[in-house]
Amino acid sequence: MEKLNVTAAHMVAAARARIPEIGTAEAIEMLKDPDVVFVDIRDVRERQKLGYIPGAVHAPRGMIEFWVDPESPYHKPVFAQEGKQYVFHCASGWRSALTVATLLDMGFDAAHLRDGFTDWVKKDGPVQKDD
Template sequence: MKEFTVKEVQQAIEQGKKLNLIDVRESDEVEAGHIPGIIHIPLHLMEFRMQELDKNKSYIMVCRSGARSGRATQLLASYGFDVANMTGGMSAWKGQVQQ
């Protein structure tokens, strides 16, 4: 499974790179604070909503600690998506947060 650290993702955002971040946390968690510009697809809906995603794009999965996003990464990779997990999740995030 491909992985990025929180620091790598934050640096890429600060450098102006366009990242496709998918937050797989529940709605109340996302409303409490998320990385600006994320796509919100709760983990339990991922299998039903993956058709909304483009297999020609790369995605980075985000959750609270990295466990749920790891499961989402494995699921999407098994369907041929270019996807990576952000290790550490929002618990380790030091960058900008939107509510």
């Protein structure tokens, strides 16, 4: 395989340089705010195995652009709520950084949990698990 022109790590670094990032402690406090919508873009198997932030909307990364776009046949109303702040997260902050960079390019205002769900758990953020 030939060397890539741009690595995934470079893409994440470039995204992080231009998107709003929220630290874990701040995000845990934001959980109390009804105007904050946490969006979990991890795979459904990650959520089932490790749990999730209580109340977080699950939106698979592969569908985000379509679910957010009001002109898409796949649009989800949860992404059209006025006055809401959207905070996207994945496990470590890489996928969510790329996602939020794309959403900002689309004109959708969003931020991401800088260190992801792994740090959320490490810092004793509440976690919900389904039976």
